[in-house]
Amino acid sequence: MLYNFDEIIDRRHTGSLKWHYTDDTIALWVADMDFRAAQPILNTIERVLHHGVLGYTKPTEALHEAVINWHGSRYGLALDKQHILFSHGVIPSLALMLRIFTEVGDAVLVNDPIYTPFMTKVRDNGRRLILSPLTEAKGRYHLDLVDIEAKIVEHDVKLYLLCNPHNPGGRVWTADELEALLMICKKHDVAIMSDEIHQDLTLSGHNFIPFLSLATGYEHKVVSITSMTKAFNVAGIKGSMIFAKDEVLIQKISQQQRLSDEHDLNLFAYEVMASAYEQGGEWLAQALTYIEANIDLVCDFLEQHLPNIKVMRPEASYLIWLDCSAYGQDNQMFYDQLREAKVELSAGIQYGDEGHLKMRLNVACPKAVLMEGLNRIYLAFSEVI
Ligand SMILES: Cc1ncc(COP(=O)(O)O)c(C=O)c1O
Structure with a gap:
């Protein structure tokens, strides 16, 4: 079907965060x-409503299959069911990774500029925030690998929080850049969390690479975190996925999630996630x-x-x-x-x-x-x- 993106839908007075001004701003x-x-997403929500019972729900086989197929066919990321953990959001998962890979007082490396919660969550959770500025050349940001390695050594960094694709700079990091970064992190035993929430919004001429797909042999220190919420514009529904391939790491993450009962999503999140990846x-x-x-x-x-x-x-x-x-x-x-x-x-x-x-x-x-x-x-x- 042909969608009409020209349609103006008034979002004021709906509780929309974006349209919080009630004047004509x-x-x-x-x-x-x-x-x-x-x-298909709206139809799915209607189907659930029509059924009428909104009880406790668990992820179905069909959902797992949809996630596996989407990431396998689009990005060559080979996932099995046990590699997928569900969580309420990418930022809650980022906070969880601070607990998985670091202790209070440890150094965590982040690029500057970066989506704000990368900085606030590190600080608010009592970790030391170390910033590595991106460099700018020919209208694009680049990772400063020399600065990154120097800061890792100087501050004994334990975790690198990568944003791929990058917000706010819009870079889709290339395989060469990601491999160079991985080499440095491996050399100094630094864990990597890659926030990939913008992956499905990659624009023509660019090629998104999930960090986890490069991490063979270092999978005990790498997680990719992503969600359907950004690309399919369902952020109000909340829901995301953590991908990890190392068995011990997966156990550690799910144990941490169980401690605060953070692993169950709501019925709509599971259903919307499946229909986005199956039919979106x-x-x-x-x-x-x-x-x-x-x-x-x-x-x-x-x-x-x-x-x-x-x-x-x-x-x-x-x-x-x-x-x-x-x-x-x-x-x-x-x-x-x-x-x-x-x-x-x-x-x-x-x-x-x-x-x-x-x-x-x-x-x-x-x-x-x-x-x-x-x-x-x-x-x-x-x-x-
Ligand atoms: C890079 C990045 N990560 C995470 C989020 C938010 O994720 P969530 O709502 O799942 O916590 C955003 C939202 O804009 C984002 O740009």
Whole structure:
């Protein structure tokens, strides 16, 4: 079926986090899409409702098969049923990995910039946060492998939290980059957690590689964590998966989950996950085509009207990282000007010092909404000039 991503659905007054302003502010910030979910997912929810009994539920064989087939056929990740653990969310799983691989006071390495909870969870759980800034060349971020190894040695790092694809920079790390990183971590006995929630939003011309698929011989120290929530726009339902291949590690993770009874998902999460992976491909392909056109629209608009904003074109996802430093030296002033123009972006500084004078723009919305948002961004920045 052909989906209509141009449809404008009012999300104000629904408890939507993104559309929290009740005036006519345009929300182009937090990472969810303003699109209606795939019809098979909505049909699944209706089927469950129609059945009418919403009791305790466990993952079915069909769900396991759907997860295995999706990851095997798309990314060559060979999973067996016992390699899949379910959890409430990627960030709860990240916090769990801090308990699995580190003790209070241990050093954990994270890139800068990075999705904010990578930093806050490390600090809030009493671990030492060590930052390795990404370097920028030709409009793309790169891992600074020399800095990463130096910091690992200097701080006796126990765990590296990787974001692949990267939020907010949109990089899909290549096999060469991931293998080089793996070699360094192996050499210094550092565990790796790879957050792969943006995997299914990889854009044309790029190739997502699950970290676990490279980790043969080092599987006791590697987990990939992912979810259907980001790509299929069902973040309100919550649910994710931890993939691990080493038997002892799997036992350790499930034991930790049992301690706080964190392993059971709700009925809707299991059902939506299965239907996304079984029948969501058609919707996803159309959504990605729409998103790529929106990314082109933003690039063209900014080149024409605000040429001094440096655009980092994403390789995955619908988030565009904008360097606005040519327009001023005050993060708060940018935010205030945008507020006044009634358009909301994510302030880059919340993703680390590398986000100074940067903004993150979410383009997963109907074109008409995006166009209005861009006009307001133009107004905000012309006032800055
Ligand atoms: C890189 C990354 N990880 C995790 C999350 C959130 O995951 P969850 O809602 O499953 O905790 C997001 C949401 O934007 C994200 O961008």
